[in-house]
Amino acid sequence: MSKTVFKASDISKSFPGVQALSSVDFDLKEGEVHALVGENGAGKSTLVSIVAGLQNPDSGLMQLDEQTYQPGGKADAEAHGIRMVMQELHLIPTLSVAENIFIERLPSRFGFINYNKLNLDTRQVMQRVGLGGIEPDVQVGRLGVGQQQMVEIAAGLSRRCRVLALDEPTASLTDREIDLLFTQIEKLKADGVGIIYISHRIEEVIEIADRVTVLRDGIVVFTGQTSDLSPGEIIFKMVGRDLQQEQLRHGSKSGPTALRVEGLTVGQKVQDVGFEVASGEILGVAGLMGSGRTETMRAIFGADKAERGRIYLYEANEPAEIRSPRDAVRNGIALLTEDRKEQGLLLNLAVRKNISLARLNDISRFGWLDLSREKAIASRYVDAMSVRCLSVEQTVGELSGGNQQKVVIAKWMYRDCDILIFDEPTRGIDVGAKFDIYHMLSDLAEKGKAIIFVSSDLKELMAVCDRIMVMSAGRVAETFERRKWSREKIMSAAFSGYMDI
């Protein structure tokens, strides 16, 4: 029996209007991975943020190595060897990778930062998470979300600790990066570090965790060994219904071409990309991180400038002029991005405002905002997406990570565009809500919308798409029809652009 490193007993925490945690018991052994799962808003982040000293519980006790542990803040928790990698990115985009990782302990001599040492140390840390290729002096803001997340994880792993909490570390990582992370986790386990692991990916939890605790509405409904459980059993405990039985897509009849892209080229990242998507169709876009998927979508949406390429809408003989997102929206194209903070939401505004901002004309009359209409519309979308909030008046920043993501989707749904591009829409969303989104995508397609669905989760692409286009090294490697694809075929297409001939 290995020793218990950390123990929390009878922890409760409430926010105005919500009981985020009720009498939660949780313990962690040396060298153990203990997963924490539950629907969006179940209280997972709240629990680990209490463990990591970011918040105080209303009541309850914590123990570290059998001593009373009552952190006075994040720094105090860290001094006790408890670290956390947070769900939301907390890097400073204008600083370099190296500065972000070593921000609290920059190596200096006589008051000057020793950049040689800094870069050397950073390279080592980054190599450990398999990102040796990223230059230490690159500005973090220039990296993609997945890479930023790896930097954040690298920063967490770079310091010794007793307890490490990872809050959805893999949400925007690709399979290869997840493998690298898991290798690191195995090493930490061997060193006796206890790891609290939050994830919405149930297969992953079964693979990496020794035990799992399921939270539902702030209450622990289950704690036990993962080896005894199937994914279906864990999901059932989380959401109280059986999702695997649900039938998603019945093969659709698609209509005329809605969007056709030709020869799209953006720097080195996107090269001569061409494809089309029809009304009523869901086109999946698969590929490794950095394969140019996001860049392609941003260029179509007019968010980035393309050097070359044409976009045709419907039957038009002339290409559409899309030079900015505004042009794109005017042409009925919406882009829902993976980076909800940067491009999706105004965190200090109410849910209602975030949704209605998408279409202010609609709810204003003679220049006056029609408040009751705004409220009614926002409530309708909040219900449709099962956003967990106190009311549409609550500030978006107070919602749990997954519920924020649902507000982004609600906002775009309200805008009612005919060509919808979703870039990793289910990142950080719980399994139950994921299925809601899949159903929603299906429904939208049935209604004749053309949908492009970018995802790193092959299983979800295979569940909902009519066709899957695979990008590799900035090009379209292959496109598969439903029933003609397999995981292996898609993966080999995804790697094809990186093979040396």
Ligand SMILES: Nc1ncnc2c1ncn2[C@@H]1O[C@H](COP(=O)(O)OP(=O)(O)OP(=O)(O)O)[C@@H](O)[C@H]1O
């Ligand atoms: N600062 C806050 N103010 C008000 N309510 C909050 C605050 N932080 C969290 N909550 C609420 O507490 C509940 C639990 O949130 P928490 O972030 O712990 O959920 P979670 O399990 O991490 O969900 P997700 O999977 O979406 O990240 C939610 O109802 C959330 O809205």
Ligand SMILES: [Mg+2]
């Ligand atoms: Mg959370």
